[in-house]
Amino acid sequence: MTAAAEGSPPWRMTRARRNALLQSEPVQGLALISPTFLYALILLVLPILVVIAHSFWTQNYLTIDRTFTLENYRIALTEPIYRDLLWRSLYISLTVSLFTVILAYPIAYFISFHGGRHKSLWLFLITIPFWTSYLLRVMSWKVILGYNGVLNSGLMGLGIIDEPSTALLYNSSAVIITLTHAWAAFAILPIFVSLEKVDRTLVEAATDLGDGPLRSFLRVTLPLSAPGVISAALIVMIPTVGDYVTPKLVGGKDGVMIANAIQAQFGKASNWPLGAALSVTTMLIVTLMAGATVLIIRALQRLAR
Amino acid sequence: MPEQPQVERSQSDRPMIEIRNVTRSYGAFKALDDASLTIKEGEFFSLLGPSGCGKTTLLRMIAGFDNPTGGSISVGGQPMEGIPANRRPTNMVFQSYAIFPHLNVEQNVAYGLKRLKLQGGEEKRRVEEALAQVSLTGLGKRLATELSGGQRQRVALARALVMRPKVLLLDEPLSALDKKLREQMQVELRRLQQAVGITFVLVTHDQYEALAMSDRIAVMFGGKIAQVASPKEIYQRPVNRQVADFLGGMNFVKAEIVEENGASLVVDTLGFGRVKTDKPKAFVRNGGAATLGIRPERLRVLWDNATAKFEVAGKVVERHYFGEITHLIVEIPGLEKPLSVTETNDFGADDIPVGTSIRLAYDPEALVAMAD
Numbered sequence: 001m002t003a004a005a006e007g008s009p010p011w012r013m014t015r016a017r018r019n020a021l022l023q024s025e026p027v028q029g030l031a032l033i034s035p036t037f038l039y040a041l042i043l044l045v046l047p048i049l050v051v052i053a054h055s056f057w058t059q060n061y062l063t064i065d066r067t068f069t070l071e072n073y074r075i076a077l078t079e080p081i082y083r084d085l086l087w088r089s090l091y092i093s094l095t096v097s098l099f100t101v102i103l104a105y106p107i108a109y110f111i112s113f114h115g116g117r118h119k120s121l122w123l124f125l126i127t128i129p130f131w132t133s134y135l136l137r138v139m140s141w142k143v144i145l146g147y148n149g150v151l152n153s154g155l156m157g158l159g160i161i162d163e164p165s166t167a168l169l170y171n172s173s174a175v176i177i178t179l180t181h182a183w184a185a186f187a188i189l190p191i192f193v194s195l196e197k198v199d200r201t202l203v204e205a206a207t208d209l210g211d212g213p214l215r216s217f218l219r220v221t222l223p224l225s226a227p228g229v230i231s232a233a234l235i236v237m238i239p240t241v242g243d244y245v246t247p248k249l250v251g252g253k254d255g256v257m258i259a260n261a262i263q264a265q266f267g268k269a270s271n272w273p274l275g276a277a278l279s280v281t282t283m284l285i286v287t288l289m290a291g292a293t294v295l296i297i298r299a300l301q302r303l304a305r
Numbered sequence: 306m307p308e309q310p311q312v313e314r315s316q317s318d319r320p321m322i323e324i325r326n327v328t329r330s331y332g333a334f335k336a337l338d339d340a341s342l343t344i345k346e347g348e349f350f351s352l353l354g355p356s357g358c359g360k361t362t363l364l365r366m367i368a369g370f371d372n373p374t375g376g377s378i379s380v381g382g383q384p385m386e387g388i389p390a391n392r393r394p395t396n397m398v399f400q401s402y403a404i405f406p407h408l409n410v411e412q413n414v415a416y417g418l419k420r421l422k423l424q425g426g427e428e429k430r431r432v433e434e435a436l437a438q439v440s441l442t443g444l445g446k447r448l449a450t451e452l453s454g455g456q457r458q459r460v461a462l463a464r465a466l467v468m469r470p471k472v473l474l475l476d477e478p479l480s481a482l483d484k485k486l487r488e489q490m491q492v493e494l495r496r497l498q499q500a501v502g503i504t505f506v507l508v509t510h511d512q513y514e515a516l517a518m519s520d521r522i523a524v525m526f527g528g529k530i531a532q533v534a535s536p537k538e539i540y541q542r543p544v545n546r547q548v549a550d551f552l553g554g555m556n557f558v559k560a561e562i563v564e565e566n567g568a569s570l571v572v573d574t575l576g577f578g579r580v581k582t583d584k585p586k587a588f589v590r591n592g593g594a595a596t597l598g599i600r601p602e603r604l605r606v607l608w609d610n611a612t613a614k615f616e617v618a619g620k621v622v623e624r625h626y627f628g629e630i631t632h633l634i635v636e637i638p639g640l641e642k643p644l645s646v647t648e649t650n651d652f653g654a655d656d657i658p659v660g661t662s663i664r665l666a667y668d669p670e671a672l673v674a675m676a677d
Contacts (some may be wrong), residue, residue, distance in 0.1 A: 204370060205403035207390045209417030209468065216391075219416075223407050301407070 054276035060113035064272070072277030082261060082278060089258040089282070090289065092172055093240040096179040097187075097233045103180065104232060109221075111188075114193035123192070126185050134182065138249045141178045145169040145250070163302075170252025178250050179240050187232035194223070194228025226301040233297070234290050241286050258282055320382075321346040321472060322367060327376035329528075336362045338528040339376070344506060344521075346470075349498050351507045351515040354525035355551065360508045361526075364474050367506065369393045379643045381471045385639050396465035397474040400481070402457045404449040410436070410460055411445035417468045431567045435467035438497060445654055449591070450552050462494075466501065473498075475507045478512060489500050491517050512552045516540060524548050541600075544585055545676045549598050556604075558597045560674070564592065572597065575639035576617055577667070582674045597675050601632070601647040603671035604664055613666030619659045631655045635665065 021027055052198030055072055058065040076082050096197045111122045129137060145168040152164040168174065198221055206216035244259035251257065258278065322344040330335040337359040344350045352360035365371040367378060369390030380387045380394055396417075405413050414435055418428045436442050439459035449457065458478060465473055478494075479487045495518045498505045509515050515522050516536040517539065523533045532544045543549035546557060560572035563579065570584045572595055607613060622643055623634035631654040636643040646665060648654035656664065 199401070199403065201399050201401050201403040202405060204390075205397070205399060205405070205414070205464075207370075208368060208395075208397045209464065210391050210420050211417075212389075212391055215420070220405060 013285045051276045051279055054273050055280045057275050059271045059274045072273050073281065074283045075274060076277045082258070085256060085258045085261050086282065086285065088172065088256075089241050090285065092175055092179070093237050093243075094174050094289070096240050097181045097236040100174070100183050100187045101191070101229055101232050104184055104193055105229070107184075108188045108191035108195055108228075112192050123189075126188055130185065135245070135249075137182060138178055138246055141174070141181070141246065141250055142169065145174055145177070145280065164208060169250060171254040172251070174250040174252070175243075175247050175255045175257070178246050179243065183236045183240065184248070186235050190231040191225060191228040194225040194231075198224045223301045226297055230294055230297050233293050237293065238286055238290060241289075242282060314411050317346045319346045321337050321348070321380065322345070322506070323377075324363070324367075324380045325377045325379075327363070327366065327378060329359070329366065329371065330374050335367075337373070340525075340528075340530050341376075342523055342530060342533060342629050346504055347502050349495065349505045349507070349518055349520045351509055351519040351522045352525060353509055353512060353515040353522050353551075355510055356502070357527075358525040359528040360395060360510075360525050361476060364397075364476055364490060364508045367472070367488075368395050368397050368474050380464050386492055394471040395474055396468045396470040396472075397476065398458075398461045398465050398478045400477045402461040402481075404452075404460055404464075405547045406449050408449070409445065410447050410449070410452070413449065413460055414445075414463045414467050418464060425643060431467055434464040438466060438501070438674065439463045454482055455490065457534065458482065458490065462497075466497075467502070470503065472504045472506060477508055477510070480509075480511070487514070494518060516552070524551060526551075527609045541671075542585060542673055543675055544584075544596070546598070549675060554601045554645050554647070556601060557642070558599070558640065558672075560595045560597045562590065562593050562595050570595065572674065576637045576644075577615075577669075579674050580669055581584060582669070582672055585673070585675060588674065589676055596676075597672045597674055599644075599667060601645040604635075604644060604646045604665045606633070606646065606648050606657070607666050609650060613664075615669055616664050616666050617644075618662065618664045620661060622658060623658050624655075624659055626655050631657075633657065633663075635663065 012044075054064070056068050056070070058067065058069055058071065107126075108131070111119055114121050142149070146152070146162045147169070149168070151168060152161070155161045156164065202220050202224070203216050207213075207219045211219060241257075242259045243257065244263055246258055247255045247257040251260075259282075262275050262278045265271045265278065268285060269275075307574065320343045322342075324340060324342040325346075327337055327340045328335060340359070340363060349649060350365060354360050357556050362371060367380065367385075369385065369388065383394075405416065408416070414432045415428055418431060421428075423431070432445070433442070434621055436445060439462050440457050441456065441463060444452075444456065449460070452460065458481075461478070479490050482490060491514060494505075498518075502577055507515070516539075519536055521533060521535055522539050524531045525540060526547055532539060534542070539548065540552050543552060543555075546555075549555040549557075558574050558576060558581070560574045562570065562572050564571035565584070568584055569581055570582045570588070571579065573579050577597070582597070602674075605613075607616060617637050619635040619637040621633055622636050625632040625634075628636060630647050630648075630649055633646040633648060633654065634643050635646055644665070
C-alpha cells in the first residue's frame with residue numbers, strides 16, 4: 001500500500017493515509033464509543049464535578065459562598081442523624097444484595113443446567129415484571145404488606161394472628177423485601193451467564209473423581225461461577241444504597257435512607273452544599289464497600305479449593 | 306513409528322469388565338445395539354470405530370455417565386446397575402482433559418483424594434508419585450492455563466491414576482495432540498499401563514493408535530461390535546470388508562467358491578487363479594461368491610528376472626510418493642479394480658515410470674477370505 005502511494009499524486013497519498021487512519025483499530029474503537037462517551041461526559045462527569053465543587057462551599061441563605069470549607073463533610077460524618085441514615089442504607093443494600101443473590105442463584109442454576117431447549121423462554125419469563133412500571137410494583141407490595149393487606153388478611157384468616165400486624169409495612173424490612181423482589185432479575189442474568197460458561201465436563205470430572213452432586217457443586221460449579229456472583233452482588237448493591245423511591249413509598253419513618261436525606265437537602269431544606277457532601281460521602285463509601293465485596297468473594301473462592 | 310516397549314506383562318484371564326447384551330436407544334435410534342464384550346484384568350483394550358459408532362457411549366456407560374436401556378455391565382464382578390458414577394471403581398481421562406481451571410496441577414491431582422482424608426502426608430506422597438509417573442515432577446504449582454496440551458493430558462492421567470482405579474477409561478486422549486507428541490504418548494501410555502497393571506479401556510477412531518497400544522481391539526460400526534481380536538489378527542484377518550477397510554488399505558478381489566470344508570476354502574479368482582485359504586470363524590456363505598482381500602504391503606515388486614512361486618503381472622498406472630514408501634496403482638488383466646501396492650523405496654520403487662509392465666509376488670497366506 002505504501003509503495004503504491006509513493007508513486008501517486010499527493011492528493012491520493014492523503015486519501016490513502018486517511019483511509020489507513022480510519023481503518024486502524026484504536027481509531028475505529030474511539031469512533032464507536034464517542035457518542036456514548038460524549039453523552040456520559042456531559043450528563044455524568046460534569047454534574048458530578050458540580051456536586052463535588054458544591055460540597056466544599058457553603059449555603060448562605062439564597063446565595064452560595066464559594067470559600068473552600070470541609071464543614072459539610074464534618075456534618076455529614078459526625079451528625080448522628082446522617083451517620084445513622086448512612087449505616088441504615090448500607091445495611092439495607094448489603095442485606096438486599098445478599099438475599100437477592102441467594103434467591104437468584106438457584107433460579108439461574110435451574111435455567112442453565114435444567115432449562116434444556118427452553119432457556120430463552122425462561123429468561124423471557126423473568127423479564128415479565130419489567131413490563132409494568134417500577135412504581136406499580138412497589139405499590140403492589142404496599143397492597144401485600146399493608147394493614148388491611150393480603151398478608152395480614154391471610155394470616156388472620158388462617159388464625160395465626162388475631163389482629164392485623166403493623167410490623168410488615170413502613171420499616172426497613174418492607175424496604176428490603178421490596179428491593180429484593182425488584183432486583184431479582186438483575187442478579188439472575190449475570191449468574192446465569194457465568195453458569196453457562198462452566199464446562200459441563202468439569203462437573204463430570206468431579207463426579208468421576210468421587211464427588212456427589214453437592215460436593216461437585218461446592219468445589220467446581222460454585223467457584224467457577226464466582227464472577228457472576230460478584231457482578232450480581234455489585235449490580236444490586238450499588239444502586240440500592242442510593243435508592244430513594246422505595247423507602248419513600250414503603251419505608252415509612254423507620255425505613256428512611258440516605259438518599260431521602262440528600263433529596264431533602266436539595267429540596268425543602270435547600271442546603272445544596274450539605275446535600276452534595278452527603279452524596280460524595282455516599283459515593284465514596286459505596287466504592288469502598290463494592291471493593292470489599294469483591295475481595296471477600298475472591299477469598300471465599302480461594303477457600304473452596 | 307516408535308518401537309513398542311519390550312516389557313510384556315503377563316495378564317490374568319480373569320474378567321474385569323463384562324458387558325452383556327447392552328443396548329442404548331434414543332427413541333428409535335440405537336446408539337448401541339446388543340453389544341457383548343469381556344475385558345480381562347490388566348488388559349489394554351481399545352474400542353475402535355468411526356464417529357457415531359457407539360464407542361464413546363459404551364465408555365460413558367462403563368463410567369456411569371449414561372445408563373444402558375437394556376443389558377448389564379459389571380466391573381470387577383460387581384454389577385454396575387444403579388451405582389452412580391462417583392461410586393464406581395473406574396476413573397476417566399476426558400477428551401478435553403477437563404482440568405479444573407481454578408486449581409493448580411497439585412490441587413487437580415489431589416482432587417479425588419481430598420474426600421478420602423488420608424493421614425500423615427499420604428495424600429502428598431501419592432500426588433508426588435502420580436506426578437512422577439507421568440513425568441510432571443516439579444510442575445505441581447503451575448496453573449492449568451500455564452500448561453501445554455501434552456502437559457494437560459498428563460495431569461488428567463495423573464489425576465485419574467492417583468485414585469488407583471480398577472479400570473482407567475480413556476476417551477480419545479491423544480486426539481488433540483500433534484502427530485509427533487501423539488506417537489510419543491502412545492509409547493508412554495503403553496509403558497505406563499504395563500507398569501501400573503491397571504485395566505485400560507481406550508476409545509479411539511485412529512486405527513494406528515489402537516494397533517500400536519492395545520492387547521485386544523473391538524472394532525465397532527453403527528452401534529454393533531464387528532470384531533474383537535488382537536491387533537495382529539484384526540489387521541491380518543478382518544471378518545468383513547468394513548473392518549478391513551477401516552484398518553488401512555485393502556485390495557478386494559471377487560472370488561468364486563469351488564470347495565468349502567471345515568477350516569478352509571478353495572476359491573477361483575480372475576487375477577490370482579485358484580487359491581486355498583483359511584475359512585474365517587464368522588464366515589457365512591452367501592451363494593457361490595466370496596471376497597478375498599490382500600493388504601497393499603503384502604504385494605512385492607519383482608525386479609528384473611527375479612521369480613516367485615506366486616506372482617501376478619500388470620501395468621503401473623499411477624505412482625504416489627510418500628517419503629519412505631511409494632504407492633503404486635497396478636492394473637491386472639481380469640481384475641475389475643487395479644491393485645494398490647505399497648513398496649519401500651530402498652530398491653527404487655519411486656523411480657518406476659508409469660506405464661511400466663511389472664510382476665508382483667505374493668504369499669497366498671496373505672489372501673484372506675471375508676464376508677461382504
